Amino acid sequence: MQPDTPNNNHNPKIRRLEITDISKGFIELLRQLTVCGSVSETQFQDRFQELVTEGENHVICVIEDENTERIIATGSVFIEKKFIRNCGKVGHIEDVVVDVSARGMNLGKKVIDFLTAHAESVGCYKVILDCSSENKAFYEKCGFNQKEIQMVKYFT
């Protein structure tokens, strides 16, 4: 591995999603997670602005490769306000993905730690996420424990 390859970028910065990140491969990265469809720049910007209005209650983080200026990891957390637990709050982590070329660099843990710290900072009593059984060990390394099962109903 050469010193200037992306994989040698040992301490890449993590930051919040910016409106210009669509040109840095943000949607292409999400396609490694699941179906995205053809998200236009306008659609991206509209959804971005909608999420901005949620402030600290919906945060998306990204890691950008400083050499290539491409987004190589992302994840989101949104805050649910409840009545239970003294009108408590819960962080829900969603849509975590690391670019195939950047795996094995602990970027996934960096993303989870960022989102978890955010949930704690806004007063959540817990943070939860759903994952496949294959990813259980990874999340255990991030300090999570299995609790329940996820049920789903698709409309389309």
Added chain:
Amino acid sequence: MQPDTPNNNHNPKIRRLEITDISKGFIELLRQLTVCGSVSETQFQDRFQELVTEGENHVICVIEDENTERIIATGSVFIEKKFIRNCGKVGHIEDVVVDVSARGMNLGKKVIDFLTAHAESVGCYKVILDCSSENKAFYEKCGFNQKEIQMVKYFT
């Protein structure tokens, strides 16, 4: 069973949570689900108003026993806005509980159907929830299938 007992109320109405429902045992009902702490009327009203500002993106439904004027079932759904799936939306069902005295009357299914229909009506491509393995069969009856596992990290 007498004709006028609550359990003989075969078609109880389901509606959205109202700010006066704290006096109808809403918090006491949630205590059958988990720890609630001492939620004061002011705390309840403040959280209620916060959730009202989320409009169709956070809906709590209740079933009231018309004889006793007590809340005997509830559940909530909030809508997550994503970039994946053509900037799709997902409904998250939370905090479903039926009063012990009113179980076996299909009120749980009524709550789930209401919340699921809401998620579909606002354009979600799926609705999800986390539950214990013991409740899996109930949610299968409601049209859900098991998909993933839930991981949790507690802060307190």
